[in-house]
Amino acid sequence: MKKTLICSIVLLLIAGTYSVKAQNQGNSTTDVILNGYSAKMFTSEPVKDSDLDLILQCGIKAPSARNSQGWKFIVIKNTELAGGLINNINPGNVIVIISGIDSQQPGSFTDFDCALATQNMYIAGQSLGYGVHIYASPVGTINQKKEVYGIPEGYRAISVLRIGSIDKNVDATSSASTRKSFQEIVSYK
Secondary structure (H helix, E strand, O other): OHHHHHHHHHHHHHHHHHHHHHHHHOOHHHHHHHHOOOOOOEOOOOOOHHHHHHHHHHHHOOOOHHHOOOEEEEEEOOHHHHHOOOOOOOOOOEEEEEEEEOOOOOOOOHHHHHHHHHHHHHHHHHHOOOEEEEEOOOHHHHHHOHHHHOOOOOEEEEEEEEEEOEOOOOOHHHHOOOOOOHHHHOOOO
């Protein structure tokens, strides 16, 4: 009994130490978020289907108001169709249209819910080593031609993701616009 208690205490101390280290040193998720950037230079190397499925699963797992999950994801692999939405599209790039329930009802959180799903997929794509870019400007075109892009009845496009392989030799960090400092954004009261 005494030996079991001592072993339990030692295990708790070790687990606590690892927990504190994890909080202080970051982890793969926080590293992706802190080091990520919005890719602009894509190659034609195709996105693996298994990776795309995982990215979409991460979007599905996003939280939503009242767990409504009021989104649909339309995946476009057709370069010609994707080129009608985004300039300089490369073969092998994938476009994901995130659409949500078209509701004028007060208290509808469709846009916010779809933004959470978009962010989950954005982070998942980057964690798998892909370049990912979020677009809002093609949404108007998509919503004017819903049938062309496969937007279901009663839904509207909210955002668009471009996922693709990136040229590992391009230094995206130094070409990115500078971010505001922590002190410029965060205040404590």
